Amino acid sequence: MKSVDEHSNEEEVATSKPSSMRLDALEIKLHQDYLLRSTNLTIAAGEITVIVGASGAGKSVLLQTLAGLVSRKGDAINWSGEIAIGSANERSRVGIVFQQFALFDELSPTENVQFAIDHRKDKSQAPSSTAPEWLGLLGIPSRTHTSSLSGGQKQRLAIARTLAGDPDVVLYDEPSSGLDAATGREVAKLIRQTHDRFGRTSVIVTHDYETMLDIADHVLFLDPKTQSLVNIPRSEFASVANRIVSVSRSEGVADSAFRATQSWGNAIRGLVDRFLIQLGQVTLTAVSLPWTLRPTFPTIRWALRFFLHYLRLVGGASAWAYLIIAGLIVGFTTTYFTLRFLPFRTYTQPLLIDELLASIGFALYRVLVPVLATVLIAARCGAAVAADVGVKRYGGSIDAMKTFQATPRSYLLVPIAAAFLVATPVLETLAYVFARMISAVTFSMMHEEIGVHFWRQHFDRRVVPYGGWIPVGFGWVTMKNLACGVASGVIGYYRGLSPKQSARDVSDAITSTVLWSTLCVLVIHFAVALFEFKSID
């Protein structure tokens, strides 16, 4: 396939008729401050509109609102009015090339584009190009890992991925930010070339007006004084530089919001509110899980891809090492210290040893290993999930998924819950197998004269009586494992998914996941124990 540069000299090969974007009474507020007052305008179909404005004017918020990524009533930002694309009865799609690219790092460059192709707007139509063709077209290496691509290559991949999703409108967020002047001009040229080749409606927000004005068909100035989008005619493009003055946004709002959190009463109320909201979210998720679990993946391949990613994260090699060591510690300590510190050992041991072994076997199987294993899984695996989802949230990949109509619940929460459902019982069983093994070894070393056969006969007596196969209480143990695993996954997911403004927010999400998920696991064990052991003599 020819590169975009070669195509630029040929006739246009736009695949479908471009759509305009209409803003009706669009109004955006940051707390009580207007970023944009009631705005009615149409963004021209098939042309490049550049929205310029000073740093802090609200360009990125506007772009995210146009992309459908901002809820109407958010904590800080809310908006009203309508954003319409094309004719009213058409299904429309907005693609966005994010400032930080928001690529899916765990996928290869080819898979990044394949994801977009598989989630393209109209799946009844054959895709215009294959993933390798897209990479060839934009000059992106296919064998380099996505996270190892250069800044320019990531930018190209982000553009290829957005276009491969077949959007009606392509939004570019500060495409030249962080690039030197020459590379910025190259990016601008690339946008113009891909725009001419694919004929979409393009909107670029930037404060780098010098680079982007060259490729603009229209320029809108986001005026922070009037909070409106002012159309700048071509003859006045040169005046843009004079209009851009840095915005110092209403400190009053930020300050009062900040001060509000400083009084103890408000801080405690805020904490309780947050706790209740999170509790509500977790409960709602648990109740709606069967509905969420319905398959929404376009192909089984993506369901498997995400499931395997989380299965590796939750049940990977380091988790095995953790659980094996935990099993060895708890198996050894319960066996050795119970027998070693028996009061009047010489007299009592011959009388009690068989009962003691049965109790150790029972306690390890029904309580000690399940509690220890699920607490460790909650801490290690919950934290791993919170980190994974948190980085996706902070890096913008979750927003990128949403632009392909891939909802985080289906693509992250379901695979996470499934991974915990599979991995928790396996890891807990692993810990139990090693606890059991070390108990046998410890007993044999302490009582060579009695032998391991005696140990086996009594250790399993309360767990698998009468030589049966299924342990008594298997249902309870499995239920506790599954409940603790899913709760840890859900907590990790929600903590990771909460808004992230900085890397510190990601680390806070990891810490709070460890706290909440271990606490939740202990509560589950306590609550289940009230019923589980009611009828045991």
Ligand SMILES: Nc1ncnc2c1ncn2[C@@H]1O[C@H](COP(=O)(O)OP(=O)(O)OP(=O)(O)O)[C@@H](O)[C@H]1O
């Ligand atoms: N999620 C958010 N929560 C609270 N405030 C926000 C949020 N996102 C943006 N803001 C605030 O909204 C204002 C506009 O931010 P925005 O990022 O849109 O500016 P911008 O014009 O894109 O600036 P720049 O060119 O520097 O990126 C800023 O004061 C910013 O602090």
